[in-house]
Amino acid sequence: MPDAALIPTPDAIPVAWGWFYVLLMLTFLLHLLLMNAMLGGGIIALLSSLRKSEQSLLVSKEFSYKWPYTIAFAVNLGVAPLLFIQVLYGHFIYTSSILMAVWWFSIVVLLILAYYSAYVFDFRFDSLGGRRNVLAGFSVAVLLFIAFMFTNNMTLMLHPESWSEYFNNAEGTLLNLGDPTLIPRYLHFVVGAVAVGGLYLALIGRFNFVKGKVEPAVLQETGMRYFTIATAIQMIMGLWFLISLPKEVMLLFMGQSAWGTILLLLGLSLATAALYLGFKRQVVKTALTVLLLMLVMVLMRDLVRTGYLAPYFSLSELQVTPEYSPLIFFLLVFALGIALVGYMLKLTLECRKEVQ
């Protein structure tokens, strides 16, 4: 296996890999939710702002309030999975990042601009008039670009056999464009983001976390419409993604692996259920179903990675140099963090009630 020669030697981990695996899955799920809300919500806000009707403009404006902190939390919640993936798969992801370093580095700069643009979109929504579409369009375009780069990196890291292209181009401008899964995978994420973005708006309407003048019912209806349409398309995208996978990976979900097969069946059932509940406009039930569905998706996504890397690496190969006290420290800090955030949210909700 000559291609494996390029794979860097990984560093030892301080506790059993299962800890990091659970943390990675959990935090990635959280990141995915926020990322979808940020991107999908942004797309919906842009589309709504482009329409002339007053209510759709109000839908757009409502999201503009939520956008900055949605971005903030999407970024923050991205930090943790990026940390844990570096712990488990650093030798793959550092490498692929370097191969596409120019694109990867540009994300930081572009994201800052997109973030500020989203803030201006929020603070100056009315006074900007039509120009707000330029700002929202810019932010959305940047987020779509970033998503594309992430899809490239997450697939490039799975293809050590293509890494030798570095010897022809060390300038960090490589991409993984030749990968047949790239486009379906990208679309699978983007369309999924629109669905979740819609659901996010529907939940805001449902629980009346509305700040502006939009009718909560309109917000809920608009959100659910986007959700159902996007989810319907998403099922096609998912299928496309599935069949674009290399045979040995695809078959993991079709009998080769019991775990993979169960996940696929579960995923299909949950997606069908979510679509059904979405058509029924059952916002809360849809949301809970989608949460489960996304957990399944996250696990499936991980299985795809495991399948790709199977010839080269499995997590159990990581050397462990045990040191548990930092883990305990982290868990304590984590508990403290949850307590503080919980307490602050309690104060905030009380304050909301007082205001109302």
Next chain:
Amino acid sequence: MNYPVWELTTYGGGFLIALVAVVHVLVAHFAVGGGLFLVTMEKKAYREGNPALLEYVKKHSKFFLLLTMVFGGLTGVGIWWTIALLNPAATSSLIHTFVFGWAAEWVFFFTEIVALFIYFYTFGKMERQKHLLIGWIYFFSAWMSLFLINGIIAYMLTPGAWLENQYFWSGFFNPTFWPALVFRTGLSLVLCGVFGFVTAAFVKDAALRQNLMRTCALWVALPFLLMLAGGWWYIGALPEPIHEFIFNKSPEMDTYLHTLAWVIPVLFGLSMLMALKISPMLQKVLAFVVVGIALVYFGAFEFIREGGRRPYIIYEHMYSNQVYAADVPAIQEAGFLPSAKWVKHKEVTADNLMEVGEELFRFQCSACHSVGGYLNDIKPQVARYDNIFGMDRKLSGLGTVNPYMPPFMGTEAERQALATYLVKHFNGVDEQSGNKNIAARDMPVEIPAFDKNSAEYVLLAWNTLGVQGISDSTQQWLMLPPGNTIYAQLIKRGDSPRVVTQNVELRYAVEPNFSNPQERIAFWDNVEKLLGKKPEPGVGLQGKGLSGNMDLQPEDNAFVAAAIPVVPYPRDGGFNPYPVVEIQALDAASGEILAHTRVTAPATTEIGCKNCHGGGWKVDDSAGLTAATGEDILASHDKLSNTNLLTQARNGQPVLCQSCHADSALNQAGEDGLLNFSAAIHGWHANYLRDMPGGEACATCHASRSDGATRFFRSHHGRFLDCSNCHGTMEEHSIALLKQEQSGATQERAGLMMEHLSTSTVESAAQVKPRKPWAQQPDCLTCHEDFGTGMSMNAFNTWSKNAAGLYRNRHDQMGAIMCAACHGSPHALYPANKGAALDNIQPLQYQGNDRPIGNDCMVCHTVPKEFEAHHPNSLRN
């Protein structure tokens, strides 16, 4: 080598991370202190019942949110993003070592964001005490972020006990953790005031604005003390080598240290100025100026902290180029190419030198060196090399005596490939040695006549060193002034010959073509500044000109013309290191010429500094130090030893090397604590000339190159010996000199220079005997036991006891004739130069052959002798 390296050229050398990091840390520290500022000011507004102040705090919190959360937060992620691209191995190491530290930091980052959003969006809507509490939670979380990151960053500079035990907590609570925490906390509070000026300057209400300005000035002033105290403690807590490196050794720190020295008071002063009543417009402008100064301050500090751990990214654990320190010996053994995963070429061949060199540059150098960029541009660093050899030697010595570069990691062939690439690619030079092969010089000389039957006297003459090196870049510095010393002994022939010293006068005259040295070198323009003496132009340091009388030296029965300032530049141009001197002995009373002979007074400026210091040869493409060479040497000295010699020289005050580094040859006591000149110059350069066999290393600098323009080693010994047989290799020679200095104030320096030197003639450095320069030299009798034919070829490590024991100062057993009178000058012993006339004038004159004088006893003795009065074995024939 474990990871690919992103080829950045212009933006390489750490530029990207410097850019992202400096702006991030400024905002990130503000994000910490700013929390305290917000709650304190909010509380103040409540206490004073001041709605205008409260309104200001609200506005400031918006500015704070937009700056710290968006820019600060994203550039923070950006740092991580960037280091993973620039140094994945170190990033991976930090991530894996401190994963739960990072994870905990992420929790506080999350709490921080939640708190700040709630603080901002509920401003004026939440119950006051609760709102303040949110602010406090924000500050606590932000400070905890600092606490955690500080541990990891401080670890990179001072890993402390972690290096031995690899425990998380040992690395985290490392030797500079607490002082750095105090310093950074102080700094973060100072920055609240600094950024406070910006928002306060835009407050319309004049009274409130003025009030705020004063408050902000106070926010700068009070924590300033905490910051300074922390900084002081921080400096004190640095382990000695790092402290020494930052403040004395590192060539790049000076700029940053100087920047800090003026920026700190300016930052303070300007901030205090903001408290005064000045125009609102000026306040606005100055507010941004203060932020700018804070940025410069922070930039300088971060550059010092980062630069302080060179050449490591994690001190003593991983080099900046991603190689673990522990892996280096194995890489040296196996080679870099076979050890690296991401190189295209797995071995060096004659055809792939350039490709391999480029790869090695990328993997070993580009982490710190940009190509034509802003940080540590490689181009000026290599511009001086006009040959591959010099570059290769430079690479060979990295990581030895200069502490800020890692060693070259790889085999000799790989090093050669890198050197070839650097010199060829950047300088367009494709020459291995950079020195022409100079054809052997035809040196005809008229041998004076001698009538064996009628002559009453024999006049023998020689020069004391065999060759006198002259450093002729005197506008810059001097280490070897001109001054060739000629000895002569006059012998009255007879049954019992005697050395004549009374009633005779000995005169010398350098051949006319060399008679005006003051027109050829700038020595006399600078000699007073260099040596505090002012000889007339063309006159040497002992008062001798190019012709004149020789002085009687009674203890030697000899006449001496000391330090004749002969130079190797004849009037008719070019380079000729062998001027001929006419010697005459006259009757003091009558002036009658009793005897005459000729001798060469070799002088050379073929000193190979330019091989590594650039600048090229001055004369005939074969000798002479140019001003460019001279300046580069001073610049190197300045860089490495924290001196200011180049500026000094450019300001008209050239430098005498021995004014600091003691040298008995020039009667200079030097400065205490500094190595003597010979030990310093050999010891330093030996580190760049290691593992060179025989006299190869010597010929890099000295004029002993076998294809050079001087070839001063002209003795018949040159047919079967090289410099190292008597002096040891360059490394051994240096060890002997350094060991002599291994006591008292110079002990440490000598030790550092010897650390990487090895021996080949003797087993280890421990066996090398210390040697005083000039006073102790190899002894002829080591090989020529009892004056017999040499049976050994190793005279190294047996030194003459003192100067009296030197060949050039010794006499025969009777104390009458000096050794050199019959055997010739050191390095040019008879029969010299394979029979060439110039170095054998007297044997040819008196004996008709090139053998030592006495080969035919009848040169002096009119009656054959039967006992060996001069020395055993003198009657061999």
